[in-house]
Amino acid sequence: MPAAETDAPLPAPPPLSEHWALFLDVDGCLLEFEDDPDLVRVPPSLSTQLALIAQRLDGALALVSGRGIAGIDRLFAPARFPAGGLHGVELRGAALPQAEPAAAVEPAAWAAVVADARAWLAAHPRARVEDKGRALALHWRAEPEAEPRVRAFAALALARLPGYRLQPGDCVLELRPDGADKGAAIAAFLAQPPFAGRRPVFAGDDLTDEHGFALVNRRDGISIVVGNRQPTLATHRLADPAAVRRWLQEAA
Numbered sequence: 001m002p003a004a005e006t007d008a009p010l011p012a013p014p015p016l017s018e019h020w021a022l023f024l025d026v027d028g029c030l031l032e033f034e035d036d037p038d039l040v041r042v043p044p045s046l047s048t049q050l051a052l053i054a055q056r057l058d059g060a061l062a063l064v065s066g067r068g069i070a071g072i073d074r075l076f077a078p079a080r081f082p083a084g085g086l087h088g089v090e091l092r093g094a095a096l097p098q099a100e101p102a103a104a105v106e107p108a109a110w111a112a113v114v115a116d117a118r119a120w121l122a123a124h125p126r127a128r129v130e131d132k133g134r135a136l137a138l139h140w141r142a143e144p145e146a147e148p149r150v151r152a153f154a155a156l157a158l159a160r161l162p163g164y165r166l167q168p169g170d171c172v173l174e175l176r177p178d179g180a181d182k183g184a185a186i187a188a189f190l191a192q193p194p195f196a197g198r199r200p201v202f203a204g205d206d207l208t209d210e211h212g213f214a215l216v217n218r219r220d221g222i223s224i225v226v227g228n229r230q231p232t233l234a235t236h237r238l239a240d241p242a243a244v245r246r247w248l249q250e251a252a
């Protein structure tokens with residue numbers, strides 16, 4: 001592909017259609033990042049707006065996030081949407097066609113890994129160890145100097161977690177069960193009502209969302225990258241979460 005074509009800016013997505021199945025990443029897509037993911041808040045108007053859009057789509061709206069489903073529900077309460085959590089490892093509202101990931105870590109062993117992560121990163125008080133229950137996210141957004149230490153720890157910890165893989169992200173490295181990814185999660189939703197037979201549309205901002213973009217592109221859907229990440233498989237772009245919310249607001 002000529003360079004000029006590669007560098008051509010991606011168009012904004014078209015207005016929402018009632019024939020879509022809409023999949024939305026949460027952090028960095030619907031909501032701005034905070035240094036600490038626990039500080040992220042959902043404006044009540046956004047939950048209401050998403051519920052309205054879900055209604056217009058006959059329920060074909062799912063949140064697909066690196067957070068666990070319990071964490072997604074806490075954010076959007078009292079609204080509760082079909083969801084793919086932990087990058088697709090957890091699903092609610094669709095059955096995953098493949099078996100549960102083989103990863104099974106004893107609670108005591110998991111607690112030890114989490115405790116070791118906190119001890120290992122004690123020298124970087126603004127780095128954050130996020131225990132998601134079955135996944136462990138190590139964030140250095142607030143303290144970039146912590147990155148090498150995070151990477152060293154993650155490599156060591158991976159050896160103690162059979163069936164796990166490393167999931168790189170934006171200022172975060174995550175240890176998570178191998179198996180499903182966001183593409184597989186979206187495919188699982190699309191196999192069942194109310195998602196089946198609709199045109200898939202997925203918006204996300206991070207490396208892990210590229211699995212979703214690939215799947216959606218294969219299904220003649222619309223893939224939307226949020227922010228200026230490059231390279232990307234996405235065919236459309238929105239500048240930031242505020243632009244995503246404006247796009248949704250027009251739809252609602």
Ligand SMILES: [Mg+2]
Binds near residue numbers: 026028029204
């Ligand atoms: Mg994201």
